[in-house]
Amino acid sequence: NDKILGLFHDDGVYTVVAKSLYQGDGYRIISLPTAPPQTKYPFLYSYLLSWIWAFSPTFPQNITALKSLNIAIFVAIFFLSVTYYRRNFPASNIAAIVFGLLVCTNPILFTFTDYVVSDLLYVLLVLGALTICGGGNEAFSQSRTLTLAIVSGLAWMTRLAAAPLIFAGTVQSVISQGLQGAAYFIGGVLLFIMPWLLWVSWQVHDVSDFLYAYYSGYDVSGSHGAPLGTWLVRHWPIILGNARYVLDLFDLLYLLPLLPSLGLVVAFLTITGMIVSVRKQELFAWCFFLSSVGLLLIWPFHPVRYVAPLVPLLIMFLFRGMHAVQCWMGSLRKDFALGGLVAKMTWLPALLILLLNGVWLSGYLLVYNEQTTRGLY
Numbered sequence: 186n187d188k189i190l191g192l193f194h195d196d197g198v199y200t201v202v203a204k205s206l207y208q209g210d211g212y213r214i215i216s217l218p219t220a221p222p223q224t225k226y227p228f229l230y231s232y233l234l235s236w237i238w239a240f241s242p243t244f245p246q247n248i249t250a251l252k253s254l255n256i257a258i259f260v261a262i263f264f265l266s267v268t269y270y271r272r273n274f275p276a277s278n279i280a281a282i283v284f285g286l287l288v289c290t291n292p293i294l295f296t297f298t299d300y301v302v303s304d305l306l307y308v309l310l311v312l313g314a315l316t317i318c319g320g321g322n323e324a325f326s327q328s329r330t331l332t333l334a335i336v337s338g339l340a341w342m343t344r345l346a347a348a349p350l351i352f353a354g355t356v357q358s359v360i361s362q363g364l365q366g367a368a369y370f371i372g373g374v375l376l377f378i379m380p381w382l383l384w385v386s387w388q389v390h391d392v393s394d395f396l397y398a399y400y401s402g403y404d405v406s407g408s409h410g411a412p413l414g415t416w417l418v419r420h421w422p423i424i425l426g427n428a429r430y431v432l433d434l435f436d437l438l439y440l441l442p443l444l445p446s447l448g449l450v451v452a453f454l455t456i457t458g459m460i461v462s463v464r465k466q467e468l469f470a471w472c473f474f475l476s477s478v479g480l481l482l483i484w485p486f487h488p489v490r491y492v493a494p495l496v497p498l499l500i501m502f503l504f505r506g507m508h509a510v511q512c513w514m515g516s517l518r519k520d521f522a523l524g525g526l527v528a529k530m531t532w533l534p535a536l537l538i539l540l541l542n543g544v545w546l547s548g549y550l551l552v553y554n555e556q557t558t559r560g561l562y
Contacts, residue, residue: 187249191300195226198400200251200301202226203234207242217400222388224402227381229342230303255298258305263289265312266497272319273501274508283535284504288497290542292437293489295549303343304493310340311473311494314350318357318469325361327369333357334373341378346491349476357469420483427482434492438499440541450534454506461505474498507531 190196198214202223205215212228213220223231233254241247266285271277288294297304313336317329337354340347351374358366385402435441441448462470474495481491510531 188245190245190248190251191302193300193302194400195303196301198223198226199231199234199303202228202231203251204238204244206232206235207238214401217397221397221401224385224388225400226303227342227345229339230306233306234301251301252298255301255305258309259289259294259298262294262305262309262312265309265316269312269316269319269497270501270504272316273505280504280532283539284500287500287535287539287542290539290546291496291500292440292542292545292549293434293493294496295546297493302490304490307340307344307347308494308497310336310343310347311350312497314340314354314473315470315498318467325357325366327362327366330358330362330366330369331373334370335377337370338374338377341374342381346480346494349473349480352476353469353472356472360468423485424482427484427488430488431478431481431492434489438492438496439538440545443541443544444537447534447537451503451538454510454531454534455499455502456506457509458502458505458507461509462502470498470501504535507535 190200197216201214201216202212205211205213205220206228208215210220212223212231214223234251237247237250237254241250263285266288267281270281270284274280294305294308314333317333317336318325333354337347337350340350354370354374355367358370362369388402435452436448439447439451441451477491477495481488484491511529514531
């Protein structure tokens with residue numbers, strides 16, 4: 186809707202702070218009394234939005250322009266998705282395009298184009314990190330380590346949920362280059378995040394009002410700390426609830442309710458792809474995947490926004506499964522007359538999912554609403 190900025194709490198914060206940066210008032214929430222410093226979210230996304238404020242400074246007429254930032258990021262996600270796929274399968278061209286289309290027509294990712302939030306920028310940077318670390322067991326040079334550090338640092342400056350990315354990069358650096366590689370990576374990341382952490386530590390907030398404090402920063406005082414056992418007991422309902430939500434999101438990931446019979450096939454191919462991925466020693470991808478799942482399970486928020494950066498990786502698991510089954514069926518061609526045809530049919534699930542996404546996307550775009558901006562998207 187070109188008259189509604191967004192849905193979440195942070196889309197408003199991002200936009201107001203971007204206006205503050207544009208006006209030269211600093212990184213502050215100028216819509217709150219005393220315009221407190223904004224220490225809850227890092228500044229990269231708001232900084233990009235501030236350039237849009239400079240181009241179109243009249244609100245609410247600039248809502249469409251503000252939302253267009255995520256559209257530009259979305260285009261970049263498509264091209265980087267194709268690059269990421271070809272990094273893993275250099276000989277695949279058509280499959281790489283289909284992979285990029287599946288990523289960009291995915292309902293979980295596409296719906297973020299309606300909101301002025303940083304999730305798609307984070308997805309783009311995660312894709313960049315996965316692309317840097319892709320390519321099998323080739324040597325991991327210092328230049329790749331430093332590039333990975335830059336991308337991970339930018340991801341942290343987009344969302345604090347990038348902690349799994351930094352963890353995975355640290356493990357990758359230690360395994361590939363030892364302590365020297367880890368020093369390069371951690372040093373590169375610290376160049377980005379230390380100024381932010383120091384600036385946050387210097388800010389003073391009025392925490393007398395709970396809602397006011399919730400807008401301006403996170404509570405990291407440790408006042409709710411408890412022994413691990415006690416914490417797990419209290420936190421267990423959140424973990425179980427988020428696990429249930431994640432299972433539901435698997436249906437949304439591939440629109441399986443529209444074609445329930447596809448569910449078992451997709452699950453089998455995804456699990457097969459995961460097994461193949463482990464055998465290929467994709468250390469970075471698995472460290473990022475497992476630590477991200479751990480974060481989304483314990484974080485007291487609906488996990489859809491934490492699943493978003495995992496979407497390209499989950500679709501890659503599916504494609505790895507299809508590729509593995511195709512190779513296996515191809516090896517039976519001599520013993521099975523239709524082996525070649527069956528091998529090619531293993532790619533049918535990807536085409537069916539793309540068709541389902543097209544059906545959903547056409548309905549999503551054609552919803553009758555004179556105020557909608559979806560036609561632009």
